[in-house]
Amino acid sequence: MNFLEIQFALRGRTLPADHGYALYSAVKKLLQETEDESLPKDLPLEVRLCSIPGISDRAGMIYLNRGSRFRVRCPSEQMQTWYRLLQDQVFDIRGHLIRLVQPRITLPEASETLASRLVTFKLDAIDHAEVPRYFLESCQKGLERLEIKGQAFIPSDANGDLARRTLQVKDKKIVGYGVVVEGLNQEDSLKLQWHGLGGRQHFGCGWFYPTREEANVS
Secondary structure (H helix, E strand, C coil): CCEEEEEEEEECCEEECCCHHHHHHHHHHHHHHCCCCCCCCCCCCCCEEECCCCEECCCCEEECCCCCEEEEEEEHHHHHHHHHHHCCCEEEECCEEEEEEEEEEECCCCCCCEEEEEECCCCCCCCHHHHHHHHHHHHHHHHHHCCCCCEEECCECCCCCECEEEEEECCEEEEEEEEEEECCCHHHHHHHHHHCCCCCHHHCCCCCEEHHHHHHCC
8 A cells, every 4th residue: 555646736727616527537538648558548446636626716616726736646656657647737627727737746644534525425325315324324334344443424514514515427417425534543544545435536536635634625
């Protein structure tokens, strides 16, 4: 479980607030168009992307600021590959242009409490009133499968409502929640940051970070 995080500063002004799938699609397009035959044509399962934080305009868009970064987690031995591929690339994210600049490499930091902006599971429950309970049960089962000891909960948003969020994938809307996991030891904290929880991790879902970063996350 030796992994690193590559963080790129951004040149650009705005992004759609819901841009996880579009960001993945831009990276996939870059891979498919590259002439380097040693590179895959799609993101490998072990490479994960984070959605980009910014300041929300409350109308479906975010403004980029100094804390806005494009972040990739990958096995340590793959770091140079993704560093070189992504450096200085320009992505068109649904009409919003961003350039990836000034990359830096960081080690993951263990924290007793981790948060994720959006976690999604495929739930069989039809009763919408019961979805939060089924969702939290799925979170706990996911932690147990990873042999992680911690307590997951759904936080509230700025309005005091459950942090329910959506992800647009083509013409389909995926519903999920923000998640916080408490009571982690150092090993389990790093394990959760590597494995994440739930599906659609190439689209930025299930990406966990220490809660002290929350000031920069939209």
